[in-house]
Amino acid sequence: MKMSMAAKKRREGYTFILPGFIYMLVVLGYPLIYNFVLSFRNVNVKTFKGGTDVFVGLSNYIELFHNETFLMVFKNTFIFTIGCLVVQFTIGFIFALFFSKKFTLAGPIRGMILVGYMMPMSVTALLGKNMFDVSSGVINDLFMKIGLINAPVEWLLNGSTAMIAIIAVNCWVGIPFNMLLLTSGLTGISTEIYESAEVDGANPFQRFLYITLPLMKPAILSVLMLGFIYTFKAFDLMFVMTSGGPLNSTDVLGTYAYTLSFKQYEFSLGSTAAIILFACLFIVGLFYLRLISKEDD
Amino acid sequence: MKRKVVKTLALTMTSAMVLTMTAGCGSSGGSDTKTDSTDTGTEDTADDADTGSTETETGTKATAADIGEPNGGKEVTLWHYFEHEADALNAVVKKYNEEQSDIYIVPTFVSRDELMKQYTIGAVSGELPDIGMVDSPDMASYISLGVFADITEYLEGWSDLDQFYEGPLSSCMDADGKYYGLPNNSNCLALLCNMDLLKAAGIENPPTTWDEFKEACEKTTDEANGVYGFAMSAIANEEGTFQFIPWLYGAGADITDVSSDKAVNALTFLSDLVKDGYMSKEAVNWGQGDAYNAWIAGKAAMLESGTWQIATLDTDNKDDVTWEYKYTPMPKGEQQATVIGGENFGVCSGSENVEECAEFLKYMQSAQNTADWCEIAGKLPVRADAVELKDFWTADERYKVFNDSMEFAVARGPHESWPTISEALYKAEQAALLGDKDPAEALKEAQATISPILEETPIAVQK
Numbered sequence: 001m002k003m004s005m006a007a008k009k010r011r012e013g014y015t016f017i018l019p020g021f022i023y024m025l026v027v028l029g030y031p032l033i034y035n036f037v038l039s040f041r042n043v044n045v046k047t048f049k050g051g052t053d054v055f056v057g058l059s060n061y062i063e064l065f066h067n068e069t070f071l072m073v074f075k076n077t078f079i080f081t082i083g084c085l086v087v088q089f090t091i092g093f094i095f096a097l098f099f100s101k102k103f104t105l106a107g108p109i110r111g112m113i114l115v116g117y118m119m120p121m122s123v124t125a126l127l128g129k130n131m132f133d134v135s136s137g138v139i140n141d142l143f144m145k146i147g148l149i150n151a152p153v154e155w156l157l158n159g160s161t162a163m164i165a166i167i168a169v170n171c172w173v174g175i176p177f178n179m180l181l182l183t184s185g186l187t188g189i190s191t192e193i194y195e196s197a198e199v200d201g202a203n204p205f206q207r208f209l210y211i212t213l214p215l216m217k218p219a220i221l222s223v224l225m226l227g228f229i230y231t232f233k234a235f236d237l238m239f240v241m242t243s244g245g246p247l248n249s250t251d252v253l254g255t256y257a258y259t260l261s262f263k264q265y266e267f268s269l270g271s272t273a274a275i276i277l278f279a280c281l282f283i284v285g286l287f288y289l290r291l292i293s294k295e296d297d
Numbered sequence: 298m299k300r301k302v303v304k305t306l307a308l309t310m311t312s313a314m315v316l317t318m319t320a321g322c323g324s325s326g327g328s329d330t331k332t333d334s335t336d337t338g339t340e341d342t343a344d345d346a347d348t349g350s351t352e353t354e355t356g357t358k359a360t361a362a363d364i365g366e367p368n369g370g371k372e373v374t375l376w377h378y379f380e381h382e383a384d385a386l387n388a389v390v391k392k393y394n395e396e397q398s399d400i401y402i403v404p405t406f407v408s409r410d411e412l413m414k415q416y417t418i419g420a421v422s423g424e425l426p427d428i429g430m431v432d433s434p435d436m437a438s439y440i441s442l443g444v445f446a447d448i449t450e451y452l453e454g455w456s457d458l459d460q461f462y463e464g465p466l467s468s469c470m471d472a473d474g475k476y477y478g479l480p481n482n483s484n485c486l487a488l489l490c491n492m493d494l495l496k497a498a499g500i501e502n503p504p505t506t507w508d509e510f511k512e513a514c515e516k517t518t519d520e521a522n523g524v525y526g527f528a529m530s531a532i533a534n535e536e537g538t539f540q541f542i543p544w545l546y547g548a549g550a551d552i553t554d555v556s557s558d559k560a561v562n563a564l565t566f567l568s569d570l571v572k573d574g575y576m577s578k579e580a581v582n583w584g585q586g587d588a589y590n591a592w593i594a595g596k597a598a599m600l601e602s603g604t605w606q607i608a609t610l611d612t613d614n615k616d617d618v619t620w621e622y623k624y625t626p627m628p629k630g631e632q633q634a635t636v637i638g639g640e641n642f643g644v645c646s647g648s649e650n651v652e653e654c655a656e657f658l659k660y661m662q663s664a665q666n667t668a669d670w671c672e673i674a675g676k677l678p679v680r681a682d683a684v685e686l687k688d689f690w691t692a693d694e695r696y697k698v699f700n701d702s703m704e705f706a707v708a709r710g711p712h713e714s715w716p717t718i719s720e721a722l723y724k725a726e727q728a729a730l731l732g733d734k735d736p737a738e739a740l741k742e743a744q745a746t747i748s749p750i751l752e753e754t755p756i757a758v759q760k
Contacts, residue, residue: 045713048420049443134579135523157578157731245533246581246731247724262417264717265438 032278038271045265053268060272069248070256070273076163077252077277081231083167084174089224091171092178097212099179100186110179117176125240128169132156159249162242166250170237177230178223185219186212218292225288229281253277356407363387365394370401373427373650375642378409381608382674389661389670400653402428416444425645428654433468433480433639434535434709434719441713445477445643451655452476460664460680464637464708467757478643479658482667482676484604485635485706486543487698488628491517492621494524494598503625507547507566510599510628514575517598526575528588528597531567531730535716536585537723538709540601541567542636545722546707549631553751555722556737556744559631564736566630568729581727595620601627603638604699608675624698637706639679677703712756721746 039060047053064070099110116124131138132155140152155165189212197207213220235254238244244251244259251259253273261270356376361367364387379386383406390402405426407415413435419425420442431439439445452458458466465480488510490503498516514526530540544567545551550560570576577597580588585603592600593613602624614620627635642661644654660666668683670676677699678684684691690700709715725743728734734742 045438045441049441135577154578156582159733242582243533245727247727247733262414264714264720265417265442266717 035271035274035278038268039275041268043267044269048265048267056268060268061276064269064272064276069251072248073251073253073256073273074276076248076250077232079163080167080170080234080250080252081228083163084170084231085224085227087167088171088174088178089227092175092223093182095175095179096182096186097208100183110183113179114176116172117180119173121173121236122240124169124173125237128165128172128237129156129241132165132169156242157246159246162246162250166237166241169241170231170234174227174231178227181223181226182216182219185216185223188219189215221291222288225284225291228284229288232281232284233277253280356405356411358403358405359383359387359390363391364403365391367401368394368398370394370398371650371653373400373402373648373654375402375404375428375430376407376412376415376426377404377430377642378407378412379430379674380406382676385670385673388673389666393657393660400650400657402657417442419645420444423647425647427645427648427650428642428657429645430481430640430642431478432535433465433637433641434711434715436468436478436641436643437471437711437713437715439643440471440477443646446646446648446651447475447477448644448651448655448658449475451652452479452659455659457659457663457680460682461662462679462681462703464706465639465641465679468708468711469641469643470711472754478641479662480679481640481642481662482671482674483637483639483679483703484677485637485699485702486540486601486603486627487635487702488625489592489600489602489606489610490623490625491592491595491598492623494595494620498598503623504599504628505625507628507630511566511570511575513599514570515573518575520574523596525577525591525597527570527599527601528576528583528591529580529601530583530585530588531580531723531726532582532584532587533720533723533727534584535719535723537581537726538719539636539638540585541722541726542707542709543601543627543634544630546634546636547627547630547632551707552709552718552722552747552756554744555725555747556741560740561737563630564726564729564740567726568732568736571730572732578730581730604677604696605675607695607699624695626698626702633705635702635706637703637708639676710756712750712754714750714754718747718750718756 040055040057041053042056042060043053095110095113099106130136132140134140134152134154134157137155139155140149143149144152153161155161193211193215194207197211202210233254234252235258238250238252238255239258242250244255248256254277257270257273257277259270260266260273363384375390377383377386383404386404390404394401409432412430416425416429416431416439420439425444429444436445461480462483465483469478469480470476488503490513492503494517495501495503495513498513500513500516504510504513510527516526518524518526531537541563542552544563545555545560548559548563548566550557550563554560567576571578571580577591583591585606588597588600589602589606591597592602607624610622614622626633642658644651644658648654661670662679664680664682664686667678667680668686668689671678671683672687672689675696677690677696684700690696709719712718721743725734725736725739728739728742729736733739
């Protein structure tokens with residue numbers, strides 16, 4: 001049987017993606033499905049060895065959503081993500097706009113801001129832990145010297161301030177990330193458009209509002225989406241800087257799932273928390289996919 | 298135009314992802330450097346274990362120079378998290394490698410957190426060492442998970458077994474009385490006093506009761522210079538529970554009823570120390586190593602200190618400042634109490650040399666070897682006849698305090714759900730110290746977590 005040219009091409013295409021597909025199936029698909037199965041059973045320290053775990057339906061999900069700590073962790077994850085997104089996007093955008101101006105050293109300084117982004121998260125977290133220390137931290141010292149505060153703030157000993165500290169440290173990483181992606185979006189806008197707008201008498205504010213923003217829309221949406229995904233699944237920052245404390249106030253889904261599985265050997269509950277984390281990101285991911293396919297058309 | 302934007306974006310994102318990945322690699326190594334074990338005095342001691350050894354993916358492997366040349370026997374792996382004690386461990390291994398040729402033991406240092414993670418993963422994947430070290434309260438969980446192999450048949454009829462202390466030995470057994478390993482060493486907690494600060498405050502002798510202790514706290518606290526009366530670890534992990542138990546049992550309470558009035562007294566006593574400014578609130582973020590460092594730096598007059606800290610005390614306490622110090626048993630409340638810590642070694646499931654490995658454990662824990670090793674490593678022996686072999690634990694005043702304290706030291710567990718019980722306890726402690734909840738309320742919540750667990754599987758209660 002003779003194959004049509006198109007069919008042949010299509011088969012060729014499938015052959016090319018096959019290795020990648022198999023890789024995804026083994027490395028991503030298997031653990032995901034395994035996790036999913038775990039979340040519907042009751043595998044824990046008691047049932048693990050004997051294999052006496054049974055199918056429990058949705059009871060793990062129900063248990064978690066009735067668990068005060070989990071609800072707090074769930075809320076924390078959103079507070080952390082949204083807090084980070086707002087700060088890092090705003091400042092990142094301002095930086096991107098600022099450094100897109102052609103002035104001396106714009107390039108090198110922009111490069112230096114990226115250092116924060118390239119640092120391993122655990123190093124950043126350790127720095128943060130030391131900087132926000134009550135008695136020997138540089139933040140308290142600085143704030144006292146410039147008269148912003150009178151007494152040392154117990155940053156990491158207090159739920160709400162610990163969250164602020166964590167968000168601040170994460171933004172130190174997130175701002176360069178946002179700046180990087182937004183800068184590449186900005187370079188995509190032709191200078192001719194600005195020039196003609198200027199000739200037409202548009203002021204800088206109007207140029208930003210009617211040229212930059214609309215043309216940046218795909219870049220902005222991508223940055224927000226990616227930022228959400230990266231921030232939502234945070235783990236190492238809390239793990240090193242606060243261990244989720246004090247009293248779970250900086251625990252997020254990632255760290256809590258780890259605690260359940262690896263500290264308390266509640267494997268099924270840990271998987272359930274991980275699946276909930278996954279589900280949240282999956283929804284955002286779907287949204288993102290629809291968005292870029294729409295932009296591509 | 299839009300295509301170009303998307304293309305540039307795609308490119309940047311790809312590079313961003315590559316960057317994240319490299320950053321990810323770096324971070325896994327970085328987090329390992331944080332040691333938080335119940336058996337760590339200072340963090341820099343890890344370097345000792347590193348000298349001349351090879352780094353592997355999971356840890357630091359000992360070299361032939363330390364453990365003897367291959368003896369022709371089957372190579373078996375041993376994972377441990379000893380730091381300054383690693384040399385002493387290697388010495389025992391070397392002796393054994395030279396004495397027989399059935400197995401060739403290769404110890405590998407793995408940080409405590411990483412080791413625990415590897416056991417949990419290994420329970421699923423089967424990738425376990427032949428011999429593994431474990432913190433005693435965690436052993437019950439790992440036995441339940443199937444990490445350790447039943448070695449009862451090799452221990453039965455071993456007359457030495459009678460010599461082992463009950464507390465440490467029981468942590469190697471399951472509910473049916475089967476053995477999964479042998480205890481290696483014990484430690485407990487006592488009060489370490491900076492006598493310079495105490496004397497300056499007009500106190501000649503270390504406190505012996507809670508009242509005296511509180512008075513000493515009050516007199517030695519010097520807010521202007523950032524000196525607290527007392528330092529302990531109340532961190533959100535096993536170390537926090539470990540350090541809380543002496544107070545809980547000292548008040549006359551026990552783990553089965555942590556909402557009792559006596560238990561509330563214990564926690565109230567500690568939270569009052571914070572409230573009165575005698576103890577830093579930062580204790581909730583301090584591991585035992587951090588509390589120890591605060592004491593060394595002269596920021597605390599008294600410290601709840603573990604046996605293992607004696608080993609580094611003189612070297613750490615010599616540079617800029619030298620404190621005259623003294624150990625004394627934990628102050629007495631309703632009763633005298635402290636807590637047992639220590640490590641066990643077990644043979645892991647799936648090892649092809651279970652019998653040979655069990656023989657090694659018996660060799661390592663023979664009276665003479667136990668005594669030799671505990672002397673070098675600064676630990677308390679787990680068997681009575683080992684203590685009699687040397688006068689180390691009675692002649693040295695510091696070790697004597699700990700050795701005597703073992704008489705009223707309580708074990709944690711054994712219980713397969715100990716980590717959950719422990720979490721309930723340290724969370725209650727943290728909530729009270731941070732002023733988030735009052736002690737009675739915090740402990741009531743802890744009891745609500747603990748009760749159903751103990752109803753299902755009771756815990757042996759030590760009074």
